[in-house]
Structure formats: structure tokens, C-alpha cells
Amino acid sequence: MGWLADETGLDKCAANFVPLTPLSHLNRALEVFPERIALVYGTTRRSYVEFHARVSQLASALKERGIVPGDVVAAILPNSAPQVEAHFGVPACGAILNAINTRLDVDTVTYIFEHSGAKMVLVDTQFLKLAEDAVKQMHGTPPQIIEVADPEHGFAAGGHYLEYEELVAMGDPMFDWIMPQDEWESIALNYTSGTTGKPKGVVYHHHGAYLATMGNAISWQMQLYPVLLTIVPLFHCNSWTHPWMMPMLGGTTVCCRDVTAKAIYDAIADEGVTHFAGAPIVLNTLINCKDSDRRPFDHVVEVFTAGAPPPAATLAAIEPLGFNVTQVYGLTEVYGPATVCTWKPEWNGIEGEERAEIKARTGVLMPMMETITVHDHGHEVARDGVHLGEIVMRGNSVMKGYFKNPQATQEAFEGGWFRSGDIAFMHPDGYIKITDRAKDIIISGGENVSSVEVEGVIAAHPAVSLASVVAKPDEKWGEVPCAFVELKDGATATDKEIIAFCRERLAGFKTPKRVVFADLPKTSTGKIQKFELRAVAKLLD
Known part of the structure; x- marks a missing residue:
């Protein structure tokens, strides 16, 4: 392949090869x-000197408390300073x-504790009962609980x-970090419901996380010293790797514990926020907020949005307010966004519905990915804007696999591609456009909801014979579960009664x-025909 005839003495060594992290x-x-200011949270402001020292102290303390390389440390935290510190401090001790996800139910958190084998969990006081109840239900050794108080926001220890x-x-603060010896070493474990009721543990490696930070910065056209507001939860794909990205640019991470229009406008006006990412519901929140919540600012804020394409009316309303919205697409399995609707200069001047239609495209691959295309039976579909297939991906920011689930990993990587399960077509210029999410997944306010899980809960009701759950379009949340x-x-x-029954058992x-309530449409073999139910759900008020 690409080797010289004589490669003697040209081996990797400490001088010419350092694992990416x-x-x-x-x-x-x-x-x-x-x-420079690295982190802002409420009245807390930390320079990079202070932030690095805090991360070092956390890593050192974890080691002193018995955490060794390869252990899992869990966090049930909002977007707060300790959560950002944990993103560096935990891997800094190996x-x-x-x-x-702070919104999960007790049973799911119990399963995650048991499946991950977490040795410790950092828990915000607000969510302490969730962790305690999960620990009580566990079989086996529970994680050590470290309470993370937040008195400034009303949560005293x-x-x-x-x-x-x-x-x-x-x-x-002078602790010598335990850096990875191999960039394939794991840095994060993120649980996703996927297409089954039980969460799957998606494993990230240092190599992929590093390259994702590079790819996001390029795709977002970032320059030095950006100011990022954390709207995407840090438990969602590690906030799309953005906390790991910001030090590369000398940027400032501004933590937003409670996402409200006022909090966002205040952060933009007071901290000079230049970038944030979030689901379309965040855009609607900014559009529809009270005038008293708005603050003037003198720059354009760059916004990544994902989950569902923002409708034309949303784009028409949000952009004059000072926001430039870019559609991205990805999954937990690919460290968050993997495609971006990169804007072409020839589209400048296009307005209205046509502009919104272009901005709603799923886009093209980000720089850290090798190939993202649409396959039908193993071959790329015609680039004609008509033929449908499944989005498949290959690249450096694809997960290592599913933790303790080799069968699911093998299925996801069938044929040498990561199979997304999302249906799309390709425009003649290669831009992808999703036509439907994986059929059984409901995306509500950016959160994945497994219909299988919800159906299982409803089926446990003593009066229920059969249940089927599909997505119902919702103006606020994008989609909501409809049973x-x-x-x-x-x-x-x-x-x-059914809703109350579910609320006691689900997030x-x-x-x-x-x-x-209805007789469910079924095939001759008794399989429920969900496509009919989806059509009905779209017509419901």
C-alpha cells in the first residue's frame, strides 16, 4: 500500500505520535x-488556569476515592459547572x-447503573431522590453517591x-493526568433507547471525540474565542462534544441550567453568546416569548438545530431576531451531528418557502466523517430527489459499539456501514433529506422515546388487551406519544386513567x-399496522 520500500527506523514513537484526545x-x-474565561455559570466565572486546576483536583480526588482507569463514573447533572468539569475530570483519571438523562424514570436509571457497573455517581441535589430510588432497586454493588449541591439555584446540600x-x-491541582495510551480507549458511555425498549450503551473513544470537536468547529465556521451557551443537555451525546471543543478555540462555555427565553436572551446580552444548539422547540420559545423577556444584542447568533426541520414560518420569524439557523443531523452513535446543511453562496438572496426548504435539508457529511450516503439494498440510491433508502455512515466519529451487546453492534455495522434506520433521499447535488425517522422512534422535544417501552407499560394495565404507540405531530414538542x-x-x-398509569411508571x-380506544388494524399474521395508526394520529386535534 502506501509504504516506502525501506521503512527502517520510521516507527511510531513518543516524539512523532501522541494518541488523539x-x-x-x-x-x-x-x-x-x-x-481567558473558560466557564461561566451564574456568578461563577473561571479562567482556563482555574478551570484546569479544578479538573485536576477532580481527577485526583476520584483516584483517591478508588476510581481506577476503566471504571465508569456516572453523572446525573443539569448543564452546570460541575457537569462541564466532569467531562474533563473523569477521563483525566482514566x-x-x-x-x-435527568428526565429518565427510576427503572431506567436502575438498569443503567447495573449495566454500566458505575462505581460512583455525581448527583445534583434536585435529582438526588431519583438516584437514591434507583440504588434501592439495584442488584449488586451500587455506585458511591456524591451530592452536587447548587445553592445559587435553590438546591442546598x-x-x-x-x-x-x-x-x-x-x-x-497539580495532579498528573492519566492520558490515554491508545486513542481507541473509551472516554464516554451514553445510553440511548434506539429502536428497542431497553437502553443501549453507546461507547465513544478518545479518537472520535477529538475529531468530532474539530468537525463541529469547522462546520459551524467558528473562529477563536466563541461564546457557547449550553442548551443541548450535556447528557445528550456529551452536548454534541461541544464542551470538549471550546478549549481548542479559547472559547467560553456558558452553562444554562433552566432553558427559558429569558435565560437565553440574558446570556446573549450579558455574556456575548455567539453560538448555541438546540431542538426547534428552542427557536419557538424565542419567537413566542414575552417582550419583557427579550434583550437587545448587536451581533448574529449562530444556531445549530436538529431533531425536526424548522418550518418556513419559524425560520421567517427567528432570523430577523438576530439568529442564523443551520440544520444538522446525527445520532448518539455518531457523537451527535454528522451532517450539516452547508450553505452555498449561490443560495444567497433566496427567501421565503424556497429558503426554508433548502435550510431544512439534512445536508452533507461533516469533516470527521468519511462517507455518508443513502443506500437501498446495499447500493447508493439515485441522486434524483425521489428514490428512498436508509442513511448509512462510515467515519472516525462512529461509536466503538454498544456496551455488552455484540449482537446489536454487529447488526448496526452490517456490511461495513453504520446503519441509521432513518429514511431519506438525495438531491442531485448530494445533499440528503430525511423523509421519515426510524419508524418506531418518537422524537419529542429532542428526546428519543421508544414506542416499545411505552407499549409495554400500557400493556401492563389490567384493562388493556393491546396497545400501539406512534408519533403524533405537536406544534410545541415536534412529536408526542399517541397511544x-x-x-x-x-x-x-x-x-x-391510562395516562396517569403511564405517568407513574415513565418519564x-x-x-x-x-x-x-379502538380495534387496532392488524395484518393476517396479527402484526399491528402502525402506518395506519400514524395516518390517524396526524389527523387528531
């Missing part, structure tokens, strides 16, 4: 941008970070556990917002 971004920032600041104080229920002969139940965003 986003940890290197922060070490470099300490040298290059020491006094451990793997498992950032858990309860005093029952070692508190985060006490933990950090135990650490050495079609077939009752047992002679049994009775109301929609409110709020997974709970059906509408219940329809």
Missing part, C-alpha cells in the same frame, strides 16, 4: 489562553463518563453524602399525551 485541548488552553466541593477540595389501545372484553378505562416526556 480532547483532553489535549484543555492542556493546550492552559498554555495558550490561561487568563475513567469513562456516563452522563445520564442535604448533608447525607460527601458533597462535590468537599470531593474537589481533596484533590491535587392506540384495545381493551379486554368487558373491561373499561378512560384516557386519563414525563415518554407519557402518551393522547389515548385513542
Whole structure:
């Protein structure tokens, strides 16, 4: 292949090869941008010198508490300073970070604790009961609980556990980080529902995380010293790797614990926020907020949005307010965004519906990916804007695989591609456009909801014979779960009863917002025909 005839003495060594890791971004920032502000959270402002020292203390303290390389450290935290510190401090001691969705139900968190084998969990006081209830249900050794108080936001320490600041104080700010020896080493473990009811553990490596930071910065056309507002939760694909990216650019990460229009406008006006990412619901929040929540600002804020293409009316309303919106697409399995609707100069001047249609494209591959295309039976579909197929991907920012699930990993990588399960076509210029998400997944406010999981809960109701859950379009959330229920002969139940039953057992965003009682359409073999139910759900008020 590409080897010289004589490669004697040309081997890798410490001088010419260093494993890629986003940890290197922060070490470099300490040298290059020491006094620049790295992190803002409420009244907390930390320079890169201070931020690096805090990360070192956390890594050191974790080691002192018995965490060794290869261990999993979980976090049930909002977008806060400790969450950002954990994204560096946990891998800096050789451990793997498992950032858990704060909106999950107790059973799911219990499963994640058990499946990941987490040795420790950092828990915000607001979510302490969730962690405690999950631990009570566990079989096996539970993780150590470290309480992360946030008194500035109304969550004082309860005093029952070692508190985060006490933990950090135990650490050495000069701690020598345990850097990866192999860039294929794991850096993060993120659980996603995917197309099954049980969450799957998606494993990220240092190599992919590093290159994702590079790809995101290029795709977002970032320059030095950006100011990023954390709207995307850090438990979602590690906020698309953005916290790891910012030190590379000497940027400032502004944490937003509670996402409101006022909080966003305040951050833009007070902190000079230049970039944020979020689901289309965030755009609608900014458009429809009270005038008293708005603040003037004198620059254009760059916005990445994903989940569902913003409609023309949303784009027409948001852009005059000072926001430039770019559509991206990805999955947990590819570190967040993998495609971007890169704007072409020849599109300048296009307005209205045509502009919105272009901006709603799924786009083209980001720089860290090798190939992203649309396949039908193993071959690329015609680039004619008509023929449909499945989006498939290959590149450096594809996951290592699913933790403790080799069969699912093999299926996902069948034929040497990561198979997304999302249906799309290709325009003549190669831009991809999704026509339908994976059929059984409901995307509600940016959160994945497994219909299988919700159906299983409804089926446990004593009056229910069969249940099928599909997505119902929703102006606010994009999609919400809609349940079609077939009752047992002679049994009775109301929609409110079914919804209440689910709410006791599921996270709020997974709970059906509408219940329809009917005989479910079935094939000759008894399989429920969901496409018919989807058509009905679209017509419901």
C-alpha cells in the first residue's frame, strides 16, 4: 500500500505520535489562553488556569476515592459547572463518563447503573431522590453517591453524602493526568433507547471525540474565542462534544441550567453568546416569548438545530431576531451531528418557502466523517430527489459499539456501514433529506422515546388487551406519544386513567399525551399496522 520500500527506523514513537484526545485541548488552553474565561455559570466565572486546576483536583480526588482507569463514573447533572468539569475530570483519571438523562424514570436509571457497573455517581441535589430510588432497586454493588449541591439555584446540600466541593477540595491541582495510551480507549458511555425498549450503551473513544470537536468547529465556521451557551443537555451525546471543543478555540462555555427565553436572551446580552444548539422547540420559545423577556444584542447568533426541520414560518420569524439557523443531523452513535446543511453562496438572496426548504435539508457529511450516503439494498440510491433508502455512515466519529451487546453492534455495522434506520433521499447535488425517522422512534422535544417501552407499560394495565404507540405531530414538542389501545372484553378505562398509569411508571416526556380506544388494524399474521395508526394520529386535534 502506501509504504516506502525501506521503512527502517520510521516507527511510531513518543516524539512523532501522541494518541488523539480532547483532553489535549484543555492542556493546550492552559498554555495558550490561561487568563481567558473558560466557564461561566451564574456568578461563577473561571479562567482556563482555574478551570484546569479544578479538573485536576477532580481527577485526583476520584483516584483517591478508588476510581481506577476503566471504571465508569456516572453523572446525573443539569448543564452546570460541575457537569462541564466532569467531562474533563473523569477521563483525566482514566475513567469513562456516563452522563445520564435527568428526565429518565427510576427503572431506567436502575438498569443503567447495573449495566454500566458505575462505581460512583455525581448527583445534583434536585435529582438526588431519583438516584437514591434507583440504588434501592439495584442488584449488586451500587455506585458511591456524591451530592452536587447548587445553592445559587435553590438546591442546598442535604448533608447525607460527601458533597462535590468537599470531593474537589481533596484533590491535587497539580495532579498528573492519566492520558490515554491508545486513542481507541473509551472516554464516554451514553445510553440511548434506539429502536428497542431497553437502553443501549453507546461507547465513544478518545479518537472520535477529538475529531468530532474539530468537525463541529469547522462546520459551524467558528473562529477563536466563541461564546457557547449550553442548551443541548450535556447528557445528550456529551452536548454534541461541544464542551470538549471550546478549549481548542479559547472559547467560553456558558452553562444554562433552566432553558427559558429569558435565560437565553440574558446570556446573549450579558455574556456575548455567539453560538448555541438546540431542538426547534428552542427557536419557538424565542419567537413566542414575552417582550419583557427579550434583550437587545448587536451581533448574529449562530444556531445549530436538529431533531425536526424548522418550518418556513419559524425560520421567517427567528432570523430577523438576530439568529442564523443551520440544520444538522446525527445520532448518539455518531457523537451527535454528522451532517450539516452547508450553505452555498449561490443560495444567497433566496427567501421565503424556497429558503426554508433548502435550510431544512439534512445536508452533507461533516469533516470527521468519511462517507455518508443513502443506500437501498446495499447500493447508493439515485441522486434524483425521489428514490428512498436508509442513511448509512462510515467515519472516525462512529461509536466503538454498544456496551455488552455484540449482537446489536454487529447488526448496526452490517456490511461495513453504520446503519441509521432513518429514511431519506438525495438531491442531485448530494445533499440528503430525511423523509421519515426510524419508524418506531418518537422524537419529542429532542428526546428519543421508544414506542416499545411505552407499549409495554400500557400493556401492563389490567384493562388493556393491546396497545400501539406512534408519533403524533405537536406544534410545541415536534412529536408526542399517541397511544392506540384495545381493551379486554368487558373491561373499561378512560384516557386519563391510562395516562396517569403511564405517568407513574415513565418519564414525563415518554407519557402518551393522547389515548385513542379502538380495534387496532392488524395484518393476517396479527402484526399491528402502525402506518395506519400514524395516518390517524396526524389527523387528531
